[in-house]
Amino acid sequence: MKPQRNHLLMALGLIAGIAATLVYNAGADEPAKPDTIASGPTAACKPSNLAVAGGRKLKPDDFEEPQACGSCHQRQFKGWQGSMHSLAFKDPVLQAEWALAYKATEGRALNDCGGCHTPIGVVTGTVKFDPTLGKHGGFTVAKQGEHGVSCDVCHSVSGSTAHLSPTGQPGNASIELNPGETKYGPLKDAKSGYHETQYSELHTKAEFCGSCHNIFHAENKFPIEHTYDEWKASPYAQAGIPCQDCHMVPVNVAIQVADRMVRAKDVPNHGLGGLAAKGSKKEREIVHDHGFVGGNAVIAAALGVPGAEEHKGEAIKRLQNAADLDMDVRKGRGGVNELVVKVTNLRAGHQLPTSLTFIRRIWLDVTITDDRGRVILRSGEVDDHNRVDEDAVMFGNRSVDRNGKPTINPWEIAGFAEMNTIPPKGHRYGRYAFTLPADATAFKVDVKLNYQSYDQKVADKLLGDGAVKVPTVEMKALSRSYGRDLKLVALPGPVASR
Amino acid sequence: MISSKGRGNPRLCGAGDGAVFFDNFSDRSPTLRNLTATLLGIAFTAGASAWEPLPPTPPVPEDNPMTAEKVELGKQLFFDPRFSATGTVSCNTCHNLMLGGDDGRPTSMGVHGLTGPRNAPTVWNAAFHPSQFWDGRAASLEAQARGPVVAEVEMGMKDLDRAIARVRAIPGYRDAFARVFGGEQPVTVDNAAKAVAAFERTLVTANSPYDRWAAGDKTALSPQQVRGLEKFAALGCTGCHQPPAFSGPRKPNGHFAVFPFNDGPYVDRYRLRDDIGRMAVSGRESDRHKYKIPTLRNVALTAPYFHNGRVATLDEAVRVMAAAQLNVEPPADDVADIVAFLQALTGEFPALTLPRLPATPGVSLIDP
Numbered sequence: 019m020k021p022q023r024n025h026l027l028m029a030l031g032l033i034a035g036i037a038a039t040l041v042y043n044a045g046a047d048e049p050a051k052p053d054t055i056a057s058g059p060t061a062a063c064k065p066s067n068l069a070v071a072g073g074r075k076l077k078p079d080d081f082e083e084p085q086a087c088g089s090c091h092q093r094q095f096k097g098w099q100g101s102m103h104s105l106a107f108k109d110p111v112l113q114a115e116w117a118l119a120y121k122a123t124e125g126r127a128l129n130d131c132g133g134c135h136t137p138i139g140v141v142t143g144t145v146k147f148d149p150t151l152g153k154h155g156g157f158t159v160a161k162q163g164e165h166g167v168s169c170d171v172c173h174s175v176s177g178s179t180a181h182l183s184p185t186g187q188p189g190n191a192s193i194e195l196n197p198g199e200t201k202y203g204p205l206k207d208a209k210s211g212y213h214e215t216q217y218s219e220l221h222t223k224a225e226f227c228g229s230c231h232n233i234f235h236a237e238n239k240f241p242i243e244h245t246y247d248e249w250k251a252s253p254y255a256q257a258g259i260p261c262q263d264c265h266m267v268p269v270n271v272a273i274q275v276a277d278r279m280v281r282a283k284d285v286p287n288h289g290l291g292g293l294a295a296k297g298s299k300k301e302r303e304i305v306h307d308h309g310f311v312g313g314n315a316v317i318a319a320a321l322g323v324p325g326a327e328e329h330k331g332e333a334i335k336r337l338q339n340a341a342d343l344d345m346d347v348r349k350g351r352g353g354v355n356e357l358v359v360k361v362t363n364l365r366a367g368h369q370l371p372t373s374l375t376f377i378r379r380i381w382l383d384v385t386i387t388d389d390r391g392r393v394i395l396r397s398g399e400v401d402d403h404n405r406v407d408e409d410a411v412m413f414g415n416r417s418v419d420r421n422g423k424p425t426i427n428p429w430e431i432a433g434f435a436e437m438n439t440i441p442p443k444g445h446r447y448g449r450y451a452f453t454l455p456a457d458a459t460a461f462k463v464d465v466k467l468n469y470q471s472y473d474q475k476v477a478d479k480l481l482g483d484g485a486v487k488v489p490t491v492e493m494k495a496l497s498r499s500y501g502r503d504l505k506l507v508a509l510p511g512p513v514a515s516r
Numbered sequence: 517m518i519s520s521k522g523r524g525n526p527r528l529c530g531a532g533d534g535a536v537f538f539d540n541f542s543d544r545s546p547t548l549r550n551l552t553a554t555l556l557g558i559a560f561t562a563g564a565s566a567w568e569p570l571p572p573t574p575p576v577p578e579d580n581p582m583t584a585e586k587v588e589l590g591k592q593l594f595f596d597p598r599f600s601a602t603g604t605v606s607c608n609t610c611h612n613l614m615l616g617g618d619d620g621r622p623t624s625m626g627v628h629g630l631t632g633p634r635n636a637p638t639v640w641n642a643a644f645h646p647s648q649f650w651d652g653r654a655a656s657l658e659a660q661a662r663g664p665v666v667a668e669v670e671m672g673m674k675d676l677d678r679a680i681a682r683v684r685a686i687p688g689y690r691d692a693f694a695r696v697f698g699g700e701q702p703v704t705v706d707n708a709a710k711a712v713a714a715f716e717r718t719l720v721t722a723n724s725p726y727d728r729w730a731a732g733d734k735t736a737l738s739p740q741q742v743r744g745l746e747k748f749a750a751l752g753c754t755g756c757h758q759p760p761a762f763s764g765p766r767k768p769n770g771h772f773a774v775f776p777f778n779d780g781p782y783v784d785r786y787r788l789r790d791d792i793g794r795m796a797v798s799g800r801e802s803d804r805h806k807y808k809i810p811t812l813r814n815v816a817l818t819a820p821y822f823h824n825g826r827v828a829t830l831d832e833a834v835r836v837m838a839a840a841q842l843n844v845e846p847p848a849d850d851v852a853d854i855v856a857f858l859q860a861l862t863g864e865f866p867a868l869t870l871p872r873l874p875a876t877p878g879v880s881l882i883d884p
Contacts, residue, residue, distance in 0.1 A: 079768050085566050086765055089755035198769070211777030211841055212755055214802060296752025297777070297842035 063140050065126065065236040066133025067182040067189070067229075071196035076141050078160035080197045087169040090212065090295040097309035098169065100318045100325025106166025107136040107159065109317050110152070111472070114480035117155035119429045120147050126236065127429060132157070133191030134230035137171045139163030141195055153482050167230075173201040178220060178229065184239040188228035188246055205294065205302070224249055224260040231261070231373065238420065238432050245372045252442035253279065254367035264367060266306035269335045276365035313337050313371070313378070313491075316471050320486050334491050337469050340366045341380075341440070343496040345465055347504045354451045355504065357395075359384065359465050361413065362445040369439035371469075376417035376426050376434070379473060380493070381410040382448045383466040388458035395452040398466075400490055404474040411448035413440050426476070460501050467494040567745075568760040569727035570813070570863070574643035574717050575766075580658065580710045582717060586696045590715025592689075592871045593708055599665055599679045601672035602627040603882035607664065607712070611639040613719065613868055616817030622825030626664075627672035633791065635825035640865075641813045643717040644761035647770035650823045651794040652808040655770065657713035662705060676705045682881045683708060688874020721814060721863025729860070730760070737860055744857025747850050752842050756809045762861060764809030772806040775823075776840035786826040786836065793823070816859045831855050 063069060070076060084104070088095025098104055106112070112135055119127035128147060132140040139145030139159035149155040162168070176196035180188040196202075200214040204222045208215040220226050228246030235242055249255055254276075263282040264272040267290060274285040282288060283303050290304045309325075315333040318326035342362045350356040359382055363370045371378035383398035398410035406412075419425045420432040440446050454461060469491045477488050499507045576582055593599070594613075597606040610624040611617050617638035619625075624636040634650050642648065648660035664670040665679045673679040683689050684703040693702040696711065726745070728736035737745065748754065756764060756773050764771040776788045783789055794803040807823060820826065821833040834851050838844045846854070 077768055079766055082765065086755065086758055089749065089758070090752045092750075092752070199771070211774040296755065297844070299778075299843055 063129055063133060063191075065190075066129050066140065067179045067192040068129070068133040068137055068140055069177075069179050069194040070141050071176050071194050074196075076195075076197065078138065078142050078144060078162040080142075081138050081162040081168070081174070082170040082197075083162065084165050084168045084170075087173075090210075090297065091169070092296060093292070093305060094308040095169070096325065097307045100323045100329045101309045102312065102314050102317065102329075103167035103308075103310050104165060105317055105321070105323065106134070107139070107157070107164055108166065108321070110321075110485075111317065111477070111480055113156045114152060114154050115428070116157060117147070117152065118427065118480075121155065122427070123429050130190075130236045134167070134233075136163040136166060137191060137193070137195065138165075138168070140191075153480070170197055170201075171195070172221070172226075173203055174198070175202055175218065175220065175226070175229075176216075178225065180225065180229070183232075184234050185241075187232060187250070188225045189230075189232035189234055189241075190236070192229045207300070208294065210295065211297070222260070222262070224255070224262075227261040227265075233428075235428075235431060240432050242417075242428055242431050243373045243375070245368045248368040248372060248442070252367055254442060259367065261367070262306060264365075265310050265312065266308065267304070268307060269311070269332055269339060272336070273339050273365060276367070311336055313469060314471050315491055316486065316489060337491045337493045340364060341370060341467055341493050343465055343467055343494045345463060345496060345498060347463065347500055349504065350451055354453055357384070357386065357450040357452060357463060359411075359448040359450070360445050361440055361448065361467060363440040363442055367442050369441055371414060371439060374428070374472075375415040375437075375439050376431070377472045377476060378414060379406065379468075379470040380413040380440075381406055381468055383410070383468050384448070384450060385464045386450075386452055387462050387464070388455060389460040389462075390455075390458065392455065392458070394454065394458075394461065395450060397450060398468065400468075404487055404490075406468075406470070406473070411450075413438055413446060415439060454502060458502065460499060460507060462497060462499045464497045465495065466492050469493050566759060567730045569730040570641070570644070570720065570722045570724070570760045572720065572722055574641075574720060576717060577656065577658075580714060582714050583696065585692070586711050586714045587718055588715075588871065589689075589692045589696050590711035590713065592692070592873055593683070593712050594715055595871055596873050598686075598873075598881050599671060599673065599682055600627055601674075601883075603880075605671045607639070607661075610636040610664075610670070613639070616640065616814050617642075617719070618818045620819070622820050624670065626667070626670035630669040630672075632667070632669040634823050635820065637810055638814055638818050639716060640719050640721050640863075641761060641811055643713075643719065645763050645808065645811065646766040647808050650807050650810075651797050652770045652772055653794075653797045657716050658706075658709045661709040661712040661716075680705050680708060685881055686874050686876055692874070718866070721865055724813070724863040725860040726857075727760075727863065738856065740853055740856045741860045742857075744853035744855070745860075747846075748854050748857055751838060751844065751846065751850075751854075753837070753854075756841070757812050762812035770808065772803065773809055773841075774805050775807050776805070776836075778840050778843050780839050782836045782839055786822065787824060788822065788826075788836075788840065791823055812858060813861050813863060816862050830858060834858070 084095060084098065102109070116127060116131045116135070119131060125147065128145065129140050132145045136145050136159050142160060142163065144160035144163055146158050147155060148158050174195045174197040175193045177194035178188065178192055179194055180186060180192040183189040183192055200216050202216045202218040202221060204218065206217045208217070224246060231243070232246035233243040234240065241247065249261065257279045259275060259279065259281060263275050267275070267282045267288070271282055271285055271288050271290065275282050278285065282290070288304070291301055292305045294302050294305050309329060309332060311329060311332040313333055313336065315330045315337070319330040340363065342364045344360040344362070346358045348356050348358070361382070366372070369375065371380050381398050384395065385393060386395035387393050397407060399407045401407070415434040415438065416424065416436040417426055417431045418433050418435045419430040422435065424435070425431060438446065470488050472488060474488050477486050478484070501507045594607045597604050597609070600606065605627050610619045612619055617640035618636045621636070623631050623634055625631050637650065643657060648654040648657060649663065654660035654663065662676060666673050666676055680703060690703055693707055696702070697707045725736045725741065758765060764773065772794050776783050789805060792804050794806040795801065816830060819830060820828050821830070822836070827833045827836055831851050834854050835846070838846050
């Protein structure tokens with residue numbers, strides 16, 4: 019029997035108007051020409067907010083190789099290796115997207131994207147576009163810049179340039195770099211024989227991460243990615259729990275942080291104490307993981323970089339613990355039944371999904387089967403081409419260009435026409451209408467919450483058809499059985515949830 | 517196979533060939549891997565420690581290209597004692613190239629039997645060092661070459677003008693400088709320093725057991741040496757002594773580390789803090805007891821150890837470093853393993869013939 023497809027009621031909570039009011043054309047800003055690295059490194063970093071302390075002219079050798087840091091900071095290096103931070107420049111999806119942006123903006127995207135994806139490449143002026151690379155072109159950079167967000171990017175941050183961003187909040191690489199013998203970090207009494215140390219309060223705060231995890235369009239200023247802003251408006255910010263407390267600890271500890279709403283250091287038996295470096299004498303309360311695990315289970319694993327499998331495993335675990343599902347079935351109007359699926363953002367301190375909310379895909383996969391084995395509702399199915407049913411209940415934002423035309427190209431985005439991400443500790447619903455065949459006496463509802471880092475179409479466009487198969491991660495699953503009277507017949511509560 | 521050919525992008529990073537690395541992971545998406553390598557022209561380093569072999573040639577500065585004649589001239593100057601006050605001390609006196617490139621003394625002895633404050637570092641592979649002298653006060657070999665000639669306790673010349681005047685007084689050198697450098701007055705301190713530096717850039721001891729191992733010959737190290745290598749990395753030694761030269765990182769302004777970092781019995785026993793290190797040249801309090809990170813290549817041949825040469829043996833040097841820098845007391849087995857590994861850093865020494873020096877028939881340049 020062919021599944022029904024005409025049952026969808028769209029999810030609630032879309033406030034299309036708000037997005038439209040955020041859209042305006044800037045045009046006033048004179049974007050920096052890509053190849054004019056003339057008046058000092060700070061100017062060279064535009065339109066990103068990246069800056070160099072004292073306007074020094076930097077060479078790639080001013081920055082330490084991660085391997086060198088890793089010799090003493092072995093635990094931190096192991097975590098960083100294979101992380102998306104380590105792949106921030108090498109990620110082929112980024113490279114292709116960036117190349118398209120570069121061509122569409124006559125090169126203005128060079129430093130715009132590069133400011134966060136290869137800060138070293140931008141401040142040293144060594145990042146260059148090469149049209150002969152890849153499907154759409156690609157970028158080359160001095161060796162130190164290939165490591166993306168490497169140890170010596172973050173630990174050379176001597177200040178914030180958040181005042182340069184449109185709202186005064188961190189964003190667009192709002193960091194000042196001061197590489198050299200002094201390394202900046204969160205410990206007040208750090209001592210090293212290898213480098214000088216400087217305590218940096220900024221490193222302990224969400225604002226530090228927000229420097230890159232909050233992105234405004236360089237010209238029209240629209241907040242394209244607002245992970246930091248989402249956090250700032252969340253209960254986590256109010257409880258004083260910064261990004262670091264979830265993304266720089268193992269998932270098991272992050273779960274405790276979110277469930278108890280306490281700082282990571284206050285999680286009982288977190289087991290994260292130890293030495294911050296080889297040769298240290300002082301036991302630290304927490305030695306942070308440097309894996310920065312989020313939801314990306316694709317790139318590291320596909321590239322097979324060292325540490326990839328651990329990162330993939332942690333990313334999947336994180337996704338599987340972020341949200342929860344519940345469901346209810348009730349009588350609708352005119353003999354139609356209504357299934358309501360509730361999706362709760364249980365443990366993410368930002369929206370689900372966050373960052374590229376118009377590209378990341380979180381959706382409901384719903385099947386209703388009657389007691390005779392007939393599928394009477396099917397939604398959110400992944401087809402043979404790894405594409406998700408267009409009518410699926412999808413949690414994300416729908417982005418449009420300055421003319422209101424749908425686009426997912428970040429350089430074209432001027433607003434969101436629909437916003438449907440799930441707020442921290444909040445929930446959204448998926449609603450489905452269905453009718454039972456006259457001879458059905460019971461039915462079963464199977465719901466899955468699924469995640470893809472991006473649509474297969476996006477991957478095919480950026481990398482070429484079939485270059486990578488975007489994996490679907492099942493974040494949560496819930497099955498229940500009901501009688502014809504819509505009363506639960508099976509055990510209440512989650513059956514197949516993980 | 518992944519190749520960077522034809523894309524004009526030679527920046528393949530890391531020790532291994534990316535192709536080999538990727539081929540070892542054939543269960544992963546080959547299309548994406550190939551695509552990424554093609555796309556970016558970059559490979560992915562294969563492990564936590566980049567165990568690279570020593571390159572056959574060190575970095576060469578643009579303003580001092582290598583030529584065979586320049587190297588030969590530099591070699592003559594290196595071995596020529598006539599530019600010392602007494603006519604007895606050449607570069608080779610303290611940096612004996614027929615041995616480990618040092619003099620085996622705690623601190624070196626120059627003219628008139630005078631001794632200096634520090635141990636002579638080996639000149640073998642010095643071209644890979646990010647800076648020269650224990651305190652890094654010379655950024656290049658060219659800058660370093662000027663120092664010892666006028667150091668009172670080394671070659672003891674009053675000034676460089678007098679030293680270069682002696683070179684200029686030797687017809688054979690005048691001709692050689694003219695051939696190598698050209699110009700109206702080719703016999704200059706700068707050119708002499710360039711020639712010596714060019715020669716020193718040929719003093720490379722590659723192909724040690726470690727290098728052969730790093731290049732893929734897994735039989736080149738004994739099991740004990742492999743254990744030593746692993747312990748060396750696990751202890752954190754590679755933090756400062758970074759492969760392939762096992763010296764510090766190359767930084768635009770040099771790189772310096774505190775020694776000794778920790779207190780402990782060795783500090784007094786070997787008087788490790790008598791010398792204030794780099795602070796003596798920079799005047800900065802933050803440079804107190806800081807030194808450049810010396811190479812460990814051929815370290816088995818360059819006893820005694822440390823800046824003051826007060827530690828006689830390699831195993832004691834390992835214990836001192838472990839305690840003073842890394843706050844550990846490694847068990848005897850670990851020390852033995854690490855020493856075995858350090859012995860694997862002894863390279864192949866190229867055959868050297870002593871140069872004939874241009875003579876001054878009937879005349880001596882040395883003041884009586």
